[in-house]
Amino acid sequence: MAIASITERLEILADAAKYDASCASSGTAKRHSRDGKGIGSTQGMGICHAYAPDGRCISLLKVLLTNHCIFDCHYCVNRKSSNVRRARFTPKEVVDLTLSFYRRNYIEGLFLSSGIVKSSSHTMEQMIEVARSLREDHGFRGYIHLKTIPEADPALIEQAGLWADRVSINVELPTDAGLARLAPDKDSQQIEGAIGRIGDAIVEAKDARTRFRHAPRFAPAGQSTQMIVGADDANDSQIIGRANRLYDRYRLRRVYYSAFSPIPDASAVLPLKRPPLMREHRLYQSDWLIRFYGFSVTEVQQAADEGGMLPLDIDPKLAWALRHREDFPVDVNRGSREMLLRVPGLGTRAVDAILRARRHQRLRLDDLGRLTRSVTKLRPFVTTADWRPTLLIDRLDLRHRLAPPRQMELFG
Amino acid sequence: MNRPLARAADVYSLLLDRPDDFEGWREQARAMAAACVPPERVTWSLAAEGERDLFAQSSDEGMALPPARRAVRANAAFLRLAGSVILHRDPARFALLYRLLWRLQDDRQLMDKTSDPDLHRLGLMAGQVRRDIHKMRAFVRFRVAVEADGRDRYVAWFEPDHHIVRANADFFLNRFASQRWSILTPELCLHWDGGELLEAGGADPKDAPREDATEDLWQRYYASIFNPARLKVAMMVKEMPRRYWKNLPEARLIPDLIAGAQAREVAMVAQGSDPFSRAPPATLAEIAEGIVACRACPIGCNGTRAVAGEGPDDARLMIVGEQPGDSEEREGRPFVGPAGAVLDHHLNDVGIDRSRARVTNAVKHFKFEPRGKRRLHQSPTAGEIDHCRWWLDAERRLVRPNLVLALGASAGRALLGRTPSIAKERGTLTTLPDGSHLLLTAHPSYLLRLDGEARAKEEQRFRDDLAQLAPLVAGRF
Known part of the structure; x- marks a missing residue:
């Protein structure tokens, strides 16, 4: 068979990579190439160089090294039994592609993943070679994210962390039973074992750097993972619980959720319909509540209904507030930071601005209007020097008044 | 305290060299305060603009700045804010900042009063500037031009909203110091040749290269990484506003991608989704009818006769083969051809009564390749087996066998959901999720393909596997 052109292969291998949600390029060590050696820089903040019509940020060149795979995971478009077109890149081709995109300022760096050819360790070696060549042969100082393969030799996974800014291993499914059913070749213990080893290596490297200034960095942007939502029957409550255990146990930077989407040549074991995209969004919001708003897991789970699902028409913070009306309204001029953070419509920055401003004056409703995006959503939940929501908080139709008008979901 | 000046009628018209002249503003603002x-x-204007209040004294005519009467204070928060706001395109920015500085002299806490209208307005302006700086870093697109000495120069045309180009130079130096680059904008151009950063006046879009071969590759990447199953155009436009599109090569594709998305998703679903969206059949007769009409995979569409399972509807043993063969398809019954004869022979040998077992196949239609007058058997693909599994699952739910004998890897896949290795996994009894027991062995047609000693050896192994089953079957009948 003739080898397809680089363009055709890029199409195949980028297409196959799009089911990974993460494209973050943030949170790594600061680097630059001001000295004229090598190329590239990173800062604390990532940059999204483009946005696709699916609303996702394009920050990195996200490709697979190959979409040949010896595994047969039902949810994956690249599984052995799928009839998709196959292609592969050599490590050098990926390196050249990355550099030519980077030099034109299309991308922040590379996100490399791969199907598994020959063996897990062989595949991992090839991926590491790409990262090594970029760093050593070309002095590349941009961002590198390597999706590591949990079944590979632990020594190789450790090597990946030395070249990459971020490493990630997908836990794939929120429940072990789901993994056993949909990914028969994978093993949740092995996955979590590998995540745990990377977590330990990150902590050790950080510790070493506090004592030795030139100790090598290990995945300075930490590790992340991804869960597919809606491919098995796990509910939101279970998913939030699992994510939180992962955060706690392995100090992950991020848990990404990917709403299961129909894939070409899908396996018959999968559900018929994709979950609403809004479900993925609500899970991210609940993730935020736990990480930045001081909510506990059980509190977020209280926002879910009896079936453990978060409401789709309103955000989880509003859902929680509607179930805890006795805690509202909160006095903007006296309420604690913790309580202000629980007011629907107040973000962390607005809360900080309120705390600063109220040291000097009693805040009125129009002050609040300048400190936040909109007071309409806030009004039932706060009191200010000139505002008190007498009856609003007790109104039964409050949910209806605050929920946005329902729209037909596109292509249901 | 701010006290009125002696000469109350004087108006000071202050000049700044450049739109982003922070130092010039700072110096004069300090003197005024x-x-x-x-x-x-106090009025502020740019030296190049030539506009000036005719009756005002101006700073470039040797106007004597009034003598200082107090020390001026500004905290770090103010300087940070002013440094950003000065880059804003609003001509009122200098006066607004001066007013804030003036008020700051009387109110030391002013910078903390985040709800103050002046501070709020300047805060918004600083935010717009920060965003513009960020968007420039994101949306500058270089095209390669070859210079006289044969080396590449990376040239970009960009149109910022605010006066941010000079402030952003450091970012591009930190990133691209090892390549020659130029950023052309309507107001100011930056040129880097590896040694020194040169500034030049405004340029025209025509001064930048018209194309770059790599853009085609980038566009293909952009189109491929987009998932048509999740269209969120509003989100994209919010982060990548339309005014930037004309200078982004990939943005040319957006209208077509959006228009094609729905069609692509429908195609993806049609190609990939489970066609079995109705309720599973409730009787074995329904299965027999259903498989005749099933067109869920290419085998179902090849015009052959579907072959349903046969045997008692409460059989304790279910024997699962791969698919009907040539004779089976003609007769419409499973395992009646040569392989069926081999199976019957060995079942007899170990004392299993075939008529009391449910005999069926993983795939219900015959997949073949025409070769002259003959129809040559072809193995079903994993995807086809997975599709047809829906029928087998239904049959198992209805018959509820205690024991399942899977013949060959295809049958194994239909029961396990993965393709097992017959060599490694044959002959051991395992438990399926529904509690029934599975024994895996070779397919009898495999025996037919062997000769002599090899065949005798394999037949013995086949018989041994079946022999394991015999007491279990007998015990329960």
Whole structure:
């Protein structure tokens, strides 16, 4: 068979990579190439160089090294039994592609993943070679994210962390039973074992750097993972619980959720319909509540209904507030930071601005209007020097008044 | 305290060299505030603009700045804010900042009063500037031009909203110091040749290269990484506003991608989704009818006769083969051809009564390749087996066998959901999720393909596997 052109292969291998949600390029060590050696820089903040019509940020060149795979995971478009077109890149081709995109300022760096050819360790070696060549042969100082393969030799996974800014291993499914059913070749213990080893290596490297200034960095942007939502029957409550255990146990930077989407040549074991995209969004919001708003897991789970699902028409913070009306309204001029953070419509920055401003004056409703995006959503939940929501908080139709008008979901 | 000046009628018209001249503003603002000149008696303009209040004294005509009457204070928060706001395109920015500086002299806490209208307005302006700086870093697109000495120069055309180009130079130096680059904008151009950063006046879009071969590759990447199953155009436009599109090569594709998305998703679903969206059949007769009409995979569409399972509807043993063969398809019954004869022979040998077992196949239609007058058997693909599994699952739910004998890897896949290795996994009894027991062995047609000693050896192994089953079957009948 003739080898397809680089363009055709890029199409195949980028297409196959799009089911990974993460494209973050943030949170790594600061680097630059001001000295004229090598190329590239990173800062604390990532940059999204483009946005696709699916609303996702394009920050990195996200490709697979190959979409040949010896595994047969039902949810994956690249599984052995799928009839998709196959292609592969050599490590050098990926390196050249990355550099030519980077030099034109299309991308922040590379996100490399791969199907598994020959063996897990062989595949991992090839991926590491790409990262090594970029760093050593070309002095590349941009961002590198390597999706590591949990079944590979632990020594190789450790090597990946030395070249990459971020490493990630997908836990794939929120429940072990789901993994056993949909990914028969994978093993949740092995996955979590590998995540745990990377977590330990990150902590050790950080510790070493506090004592030795030139100790090598290990995945300075930490590790992340991804869960597919809606491919098995796990509910939101279970998913939030699992994510939180992962955060706690392995100090992950991020848990990404990917709403299961129909894939070409899908396996018959999968559900018929994709979950609403809004479900993925609500899970991210609940993730935020736990990480930045001081909510506990059980509190977020209280926002879910009896079936453990978060409401789709309103955000989880509003859902929680509607179930805890006795805690509202909160006095903007006296309420604690913790309580202000629980007011629907107040973000962390607005809360900080309120705390600063109220040291000097009693805040009125129009002050609040300048400190936040909109007071309409806030009004039932706060009191200010000139505002008190007498009856609003007790109104039964409050949910209806605050929920946005329902729209037909596109292509249901 | 701000005290009125002695000469109350004076208006000071102050000049700045460049739109982003922070140092010039800072110096003059400090002098004005030190002399207690109130904001309403100060006007600001750019030297190049030539506009000036005719009756005002101006700073470039050797105007004597009024003597300082107090020390001026500004905290770090103010300087940070001013450094950003000065880059804003709003001509009122200099006066607004001076008014804030003026008020700051009387109110030390002003910078903390985040709800103050002046501070709020300047905060918004600083935010717009920060966003523009960020968007420039994101949306500058270089095209390669070859210079006289044969080396590449990376040239970009960009149109910022605010006066941010100079402030952003460091970012591009930190990133691209090892390549020659130029950023052309309507107001100011930056050129880097590896040694020194040169500034030049505004340029025209025509000064930048018209194309770059790599853009085609980038566009293909952009189109491929987009998932048509999740269209969120509003989100994209919010982060990548339309005014930037004309200078982004990939943005040319957006209208077509959006228009094609729905069609692509429908195609993806049609190609990939489970066609079995109705309720599973409730009787074995329904299965027999259903498989005749099933067109869920290419085998179902090849015009052959579907072959249903046969045997008692409460059989304790279910025997699962791969698919009907040539004879089976003609007769419409499973395992009646040569392989069926081999199976019957060995079942007899170990004392299993075939008529009391349910005999069926993983795939219900015959997949073949025409070769002259003959129809040559072809193995079903994993995807086809997975599709047809829906029928087998239904049959198992209805018959509820205690024991399942899977013949060959295809049958194994239909029961396990993965393709097992017959060599490694044959002959051991395992438990399926529904509690029934599975024994895996070779397919009898495999025996037919062997000769002599090899065949005798394999037949013995086959018989041994079946022999394991015999007491279990007998015990329960």
